[in-house]
Amino acid sequence: MDLLNLEIFQSVARNQSISGAAKELQYAQSNITTRIQQLEAEFETTLLYRHNRGVTLTDKGHTLLAYSERILSLIEEMNNEVTDSQTIKGKLNIGYIETTAAIRLPKLISKFHKSFPKVELALTSGVSEGNFNAVLQHELDGAFIADAIYHDDLIQTKFVDEELILITNTQVAQGITLDKLNNCTILVFHKGCAYRKKLEDFLHSQWIVPKKTMEFGSLDAIMGCVSAGLGVTMMPRSLVKRYILNGSDLxxxxxxFNVNVxxxxxxxxDKYISPALSKLLDMIKKGSSL
Known part of the structure; x- marks a missing residue:
């Protein structure tokens, strides 16, 4: 078996498209397609469903993805153990949530890159639930999530404590009471976001049903619309302070009713802890000092 085929297969699975893998690996799409066809011929099975939006793994494809992760991790472990080089290198695929990226992640990543410039970091944005599933499915080496989500196959490391606060703009805030939230619009990320869940749980505990829920795909969009008076949201206090300093009307x-997360x-x-991931974990454990 050609191990490069497994690496290409992982890239296709991660990007959910042939074109995405070709761009990531800087290969021609025809080369990617040929490599996948070689794997399917070798195993005498279909590994991918092709459709207009890209590709989806079959059941056998998911099985191969799990085994390929273990195989390539063992090879990486072997290379790290056998080689005499002390240089920390390799690639890490890390998932993050936007609020962490806005407040804490830049300092962490900058410090990590300066300390270990040979490590290639690939960062992917997502909501907590999506990051959780991507780690479980071997699509990410690790990921940041808001709040603990327990699973027998996962190890969790605390990064930092945050205080979530309810915010709106100053005009909407004038004379606002809890019961008036029934007539408000709440602005949130897509389902799977832990902050959204905290806000929805709070409203439910107060018997409040907001007039409308608007979903957004970016942090700046939510904060900009809240600042413009469109509605209410729940975000980390440290993040809100930064937006206020930058001129947002919040x-x-x-x-x-503040909430801790x-x-x-x-x-x-079961994933091999590479030297690069080990160093990143060490820095994460010191997250509160970053």
Whole structure:
């Protein structure tokens, strides 16, 4: 078996498209297609469903992905153990949530890159639930999530504690009461976001049903619309302070209903901890000092 075929297969699975893998690996699409066809011929099975949006793994494809992760991890472990080089290198695929990227991640990544410039970091944005599933499915080496999500196959490392606060703009905040939230619009990320879940749980505990829920794909879009008076959201206090300093019209409402959340970093128990991942974990454990 050609191990390069497994690496290409992993890239196709990660990008969910032939073209995405070709771009990531800088190969011609025809080369990627040929390599996948070689794997399918070798195993005498279909590994991918092709459709207009890209590709989806078959059941056998998911099985191969799990085995390929183990095989390539063992090879990486072998190379690291046998070689005499002390240089920390390799590639890490890390998932993050936008709020972590906006507040904490830049310092961590900058410090890591300066310390280990030979490590290639690939960073992917997602909501907590999506990052959780991507780590479980071997699509990411590790990921940041908001709040602990327990699973027998995962190890969680605390990164930092955050305080979530309810915010709107100053005009909407004037005279606002809990019961008036029934007539408000809440602005949130897509389902699977831990902050959205915290906000929805709070509203449910107060018997509040907002008039409308608007979903956004980016942090700046949510904060910009809140600042413009479109509605209410729940975000980390440290993040809100930064937006206020940058001129956003935001106001903290209902201080006694603040919610605490811990940003965690997760990775699989059965995954080989490469020197690069080990160094990243060491820095994450010191997250509160970054």
């Amino acid at each position: 106001q903290h409402i209902f201080p006694k 811990t940003t965690m970093f997760i990775h699989r128990k």
